[in-house]
Amino acid sequence: MAKITFITSDDEKITLEGTSGSVMALAVENNVKGIDGDCGGVCSCATCHVHVAAEDIQKTGEASEIELDMLELDDNTNEYSRLCCQLEITDALDGIVLQVAK
Amino acid sequence: MKKSELPDPFKNAREETGIGKMNDQNDPVAMFLRHKDVRKGAHNWKTFQSGAIPGRIVVPSEVNIRDLRQIPFEVDPPQHADYRAIIEPWFRRPLEEPYTKKLSEIITTAIDEALTQESVEVVNTFALPLQSRALTVLLNSPYSESETWISWGTHVFRSEGDPLDGDKAEVLYTYLDEKIEEAIKNPSGDLYSKLVESEFEGRKLTKDEIKGIMVLTFAGGRDTVINTVTNSIAYFAEHPESLQQIKENPEIINSAVEELIRYFSPLTQMGRVVTQDTQVCEHAAKADTRISLCWASANRDEAVFKNPNEVILDRKMNPHVGFGFSHHNCLGATHARQLMRILLKTLAEKVSSIDIIDFEENIEDLDQFKRKVGFHKINVKFNSKNN
Numbered sequence: 001m002a003k004i005t006f007i008t009s010d011d012e013k014i015t016l017e018g019t020s021g022s023v024m025a026l027a028v029e030n031n032v033k034g035i036d037g038d039c040g041g042v043c044s045c046a047t048c049h050v051h052v053a054a055e056d057i058q059k060t061g062e063a064s065e066i067e068l069d070m071l072e073l074d075d076n077t078n079e080y081s082r083l084c085c086q087l088e089i090t091d092a093l094d095g096i097v098l099q100v101a102k
Numbered sequence: 103m104k105k106s107e108l109p110d111p112f113k114n115a116r117e118e119t120g121i122g123k124m125n126d127q128n129d130p131v132a133m134f135l136r137h138k139d140v141r142k143g144a145h146n147w148k149t150f151q152s153g154a155i156p157g158r159i160v161v162p163s164e165v166n167i168r169d170l171r172q173i174p175f176e177v178d179p180p181q182h183a184d185y186r187a188i189i190e191p192w193f194r195r196p197l198e199e200p201y202t203k204k205l206s207e208i209i210t211t212a213i214d215e216a217l218t219q220e221s222v223e224v225v226n227t228f229a230l231p232l233q234s235r236a237l238t239v240l241l242n243s244p245y246s247e248s249e250t251w252i253s254w255g256t257h258v259f260r261s262e263g264d265p266l267d268g269d270k271a272e273v274l275y276t277y278l279d280e281k282i283e284e285a286i287k288n289p290s291g292d293l294y295s296k297l298v299e300s301e302f303e304g305r306k307l308t309k310d311e312i313k314g315i316m317v318l319t320f321a322g323g324r325d326t327v328i329n330t331v332t333n334s335i336a337y338f339a340e341h342p343e344s345l346q347q348i349k350e351n352p353e354i355i356n357s358a359v360e361e362l363i364r365y366f367s368p369l370t371q372m373g374r375v376v377t378q379d380t381q382v383c384e385h386a387a388k389a390d391t392r393i394s395l396c397w398a399s400a401n402r403d404e405a406v407f408k409n410p411n412e413v414i415l416d417r418k419m420n421p422h423v424g425f426g427f428s429h430h431n432c433l434g435a436t437h438a439r440q441l442m443r444i445l446l447k448t449l450a451e452k453v454s455s456i457d458i459i460d461f462e463e464n465i466e467d468l469d470q471f472k473r474k475v476g477f478h479k480i481n482v483k484f485n486s487k488n489n
Contacts, residue, residue, distance in 0.1 A: 036194075038435065040356025042420035045431075066406070066419050069138070073145045073428060 002094040008033045024048040024085035034100035041085035049101035051080040056096040076101045106336035111471040112399035120383030124469040126162050133396045137403035140395045144427040150374035153178040159373040173314040188300045193433050196440040208235045209444050216484045224480045229331040240437050241293045278316050323434045326368040329476035333366045339456035349450040358415040359442040364422035365413050367398035397423045457483040
């Protein structure tokens with residue numbers, strides 16, 4: 001079980017609990033604004049872009065090369081950017097805070 | 103070679119030079135073939151513009167058959183974003199439940215009917231009606247309108263033997279003029295009415311702008327959807343185990359759809375006009391010449407995709423560009439994805455196997471390359487799970 005907090009562009013804070021699947025799927029199921037997950041999680045659309053809180057970067061790990069290439073050409077990308085379809089929910093993610101990029 | 107296979111004609115050129123050459127009505131096109139170059143080119147709208155004279159970014163060029171600008175497709179930022187903002191929410195309706203329910207009814211009816219027939223010509227009597235009926239849901243138009251659209255045939259601009267048939271475009275334009283006038287007089291809940299009441303930069307959209315959006319909606323989602331549906335039927339005919347795989351693991355449907363879109367790449371390429379002298383893969387791209395972003399080649403790039411010529415329905419990482427890339431990515435993608443997801447689910451539930459009887463391939467002539475995009479016709483027999 002992991003508690004994951006999303007902060008949307010209009011500063012709404014939403015904390016959700018998940019046990020499995022991707023963080024993107026959890027956000028889409030709960031209508032988190034700004035996370036669309038159009039491609040269903042295969043890293044082809046960048047509609048699930050988040051900025052991981054600096055202190056949580058250790059928990060999420062680093063993006064793969066394919067993900068980085070995708071992020072490189074997206075708007076609002078910074079060193080904390082991740083596509084959350086690539087974040088698999090495990091206990092390790094408990095407590096992380098994600099700022100929705102869009 | 104399997105009948106459902108779509109070979110990759112770009113491999114050698116992609117690996118050797120990264121650029122393909124195509125002469126198109128004396129306005130040549132330098133085709134970007136590598137995944138990285140295609141994505142960067144799509145992203146770099148300042149150097150590779152869409153807002154050129156109408157029809158020039160399309161390959162083959164439509165400059166000689168139309169003056170009307172398709173919107174937001176032939177507009178660059180920042181106006182592009184303003185146009186897109188008007189219609190984006192409408193094109194995300196496919197995520198709503200009543201919408202998917204209607205699509206599901208259309209698809210179920212089509213498959214049930216196909217199952218009763220001895221043979222079905224998929225392009226004209228399955229995919230085209232399915233595409234047209236599904237489009238009534240996207241436009242929120244009466245179902246009966248689909249009969250008119252079906253009667254237009256498989257391509258709104260092209261007709262058999264003549265890729266640039268201006269008369270055919272005229273049929274669509276006249277139809278749209280009537281529909282726009284009707285929406286002005288008697289607004290309803292359809293897309294025309296939505297556009298009539300919409301504002302751009304503090305004023306109402308002009309009739310030509312509305313028409314430009316509608317032409318794009320009709321043209322962009324016609325042969326692309328028809329080819330995707332038809333190619334999927336051919337693929338499942340030769341891979342009945344894949345239908346079984348989907349039936350047993352419905353959670354793979356989303357990735358299966360993305361993989362089919364990657365493999366089929368229903369739109370081979372889209373052009374841009376170069377605004378300033380530049381260089382790509384040692385190719386000097388001069389200002390006011392054309393380049394194209396070859397989605398079909400990028401989607402088979404070995405540098406990005408393992409076993410790119412294989413369909414792997416549960417492919418996990420799939421950064422394909424089948425719906426284009428960056429700000430001009432396909433507006434109808436949400437609709438197309440939902441249609442395909444429901445199609446796969448329904449086929450897996452109802453169909454045990456599909457037999458290909460005969461077929462005629464549709465090969466695009468791209469000058470240096472010949473690319474199979476699908477079929478002109480393919481007769482099949484659908485076999486029910488209940489037999």
